[in-house]
Amino acid sequence: MRIIISGGGTGGHVFPAIAIADALKKKEKFIEILFVGAKGKLEMEKVPRAGYPIKGLWISGFQRKLTLRNLSFPFKLASSMVNAWRIVRKFKPDAVVGVGGYASGPVLEVASRMGIPALIQEQNSYAGVTNRLLAQKVQKVCVAYEGMERFFPKDRIVMTGNPVRQDLVHIDHLRSEAHAHFGLEPDKKTLLVFGGSLGARTLNEMMAANDDLIKSHADTQVLWQVGKLYEAQFSSTATAALGQVQVLPFIDRMDLAYAMADVVVCRAGALTISELCLAGKAAVLIPSPNVAEDHQRKNALALVEKDAARMVLDQDAVAKGLREAFDLMDNAGSRNALGEEISRMAKPHAADQIAEEILKLAKS
Numbered sequence: 001m002r003i004i005i006s007g008g009g010t011g012g013h014v015f016p017a018i019a020i021a022d023a024l025k026k027k028e029k030f031i032e033i034l035f036v037g038a039k040g041k042l043e044m045e046k047v048p049r050a051g052y053p054i055k056g057l058w059i060s061g062f063q064r065k066l067t068l069r070n071l072s073f074p075f076k077l078a079s080s081m082v083n084a085w086r087i088v089r090k091f092k093p094d095a096v097v098g099v100g101g102y103a104s105g106p107v108l109e110v111a112s113r114m115g116i117p118a119l120i121q122e123q124n125s126y127a128g129v130t131n132r133l134l135a136q137k138v139q140k141v142c143v144a145y146e147g148m149e150r151f152f153p154k155d156r157i158v159m160t161g162n163p164v165r166q167d168l169v170h171i172d173h174l175r176s177e178a179h180a181h182f183g184l185e186p187d188k189k190t191l192l193v194f195g196g197s198l199g200a201r202t203l204n205e206m207m208a209a210n211d212d213l214i215k216s217h218a219d220t221q222v223l224w225q226v227g228k229l230y231e232a233q234f235s236s237t238a239t240a241a242l243g244q245v246q247v248l249p250f251i252d253r254m255d256l257a258y259a260m261a262d263v264v265v266c267r268a269g270a271l272t273i274s275e276l277c278l279a280g281k282a283a284v285l286i287p288s289p290n291v292a293e294d295h296q297r298k299n300a301l302a303l304v305e306k307d308a309a310r311m312v313l314d315q316d317a318v319a320k321g322l323r324e325a326f327d328l329m330d331n332a333g334s335r336n337a338l339g340e341e342i343s344r345m346a347k348p349h350a351a352d353q354i355a356e357e358i359l360k361l362a363k364s
Helices: 009-028 043-049 066-093 104-113 130-132 170-180 199-207 211-213 252-262 272-279 292-304 314-329 332-343 350-363
Strands: 002-006 032-038 054-057 095-098 118-122 141-142 157-159 189-194 220-225 245-248 261-265 282-285
Touching: 002 009, 002 066, 002 104, 009 032, 009 043, 009 118, 009 350, 032 043, 032 066, 043 054, 054 066, 066 104, 066 211, 095 104, 095 130, 095 350, 104 118, 104 130, 118 350, 141 350, 170 252, 189 199, 189 252, 189 314, 199 211, 199 314, 211 314, 220 252, 220 332, 252 272, 261 272, 261 314, 272 292, 272 332, 282 292, 282 314, 282 332, 314 332
Parallel strands: 002 032, 002 095, 032 054, 095 118, 118 141, 141 157, 189 220, 189 261, 220 245, 261 282
Antiparallel strands: none
16 A cells, blocks of 8 residues: 655644554554655754655745745746656555645645545644635545534544644643653642743743743642743743743653643644644643644634633733733633543544544555
8 A cells, every 4th residue: 555645844744644654554554654754844844753754845935925935836837737746657556645735735636636545734823725625526524623623524524633742642641751850859849831842932932031020830830841942041040040930942852741730831733733642741832823724823812712721922922921821820710621621632542533534545
């Protein structure tokens, strides 16, 4: 059996794609999987590291504001369509999967024209443009949120959730190991603040501006992931010098970080939210305003409307973000209620379900 998985651009697309590939390999012994991504993007590094071959297309997004970069878009699109056709024709897949991102458009367009069954996986509560266009041409659309029929044909939607790392299932027993790993005290409450592997400037500015607030909560320690981009700038701040604050450029064991956390402050990417659901953690979500379709705010709202998280807008984060977090720290009832509600949204077997749908299409 041969499967093509296309798309990427960000970790929110790439890591679920790899999880789907892993699930396919477990279910089908004789299977060949080929990834197709965008040249120069994250997938070109992460996919080979995970053990899968990948082909790159010369493709990028169309900028919605006037910019010279858009002049090359028609040429990139034409080039990627030709190369996608060559890849699909040579590989002869039994099914094609799109996970969102620039490369998925040309590959699934070509596959649909060639009569190859296809499936797309939409991670966010607000569907991206590429997936909205492709939805009319594929057989199945796997989603992680309710109400997605406003974007996709209802009869093609399958509620699966987002594939995430399985080491986040049942993590409570890791608390002691987590405290030892990060060098934090087991008798204090823990606040986890992170903005992804590269960091988030707003979250870092929020931490740097609130050293007095943190000092006033002596019973709480903070694990603050500043990101590799911001380590030099923020590791010398007054907040970073506090004894109750542990500053790291990168967190190598997110399972341990979640296990130890009583409250989490983070962005609202689809992958992060799916991890929070599995971990069952009370969270203050600060959506990034620098994403297409403002989808992080919409992801966060989907949780807030179910009383499963709190949200603070990016422009209010410095003044309100940590205050909201410490309000939860001081209120065990609210904290536990959020944790219970977000746990109800967890889909621990998402990758397996998506793999099953792909195999059904391939065998049909």
